Amino acid sequence: GARVVTPVAKEAISIRLDQDVIAFFRASGPRYQSRINAVLRSYVEQVAPTGRPARSQRAV
Template sequence: MTGKHTSKRETLVRFDEFDAMPPAPPLSPAFRALTDEDAEARAASDPDAGTIPPGFWDTAQPVGAETKEQITLRLDPDVLRHFRSQGKGYQSRINAVLKSYVKAKESAR
């Protein structure tokens, strides 16, 4: 296990193997008391939870995630200053802006 201090409030901990991880905290008594019907009702009322159609897993194929490519990019100082001023994750925000530009150009065709 390795720990890396990433900020004043958080420490990033990496485990070399799965078995080295501490056990998960136990489920709360309220959660353990849920019946299957209660769990299904909660899932059905969750707007982010979708239903999986019957037979979906019979034909599902795994898809590898597309990885990002590291490049060197020159940006105007004011552009870089703007994104950095918004805090951590500025590179991801720059990527999101560029991605939305690409989508807009592709849909305009």
């Protein structure tokens, strides 16, 4: 019953964040940008209307 899920493509952007915020995430080790993305995704899921389409994932 395994299913291969390909990750949703990410877009490279430039964003200005407070130095202490960046330092906090960088101090937690590699992949700090992925953790920032996870925090932002969690926020979006909490404040988005309930009728919002689910995050798209393609099953192969």
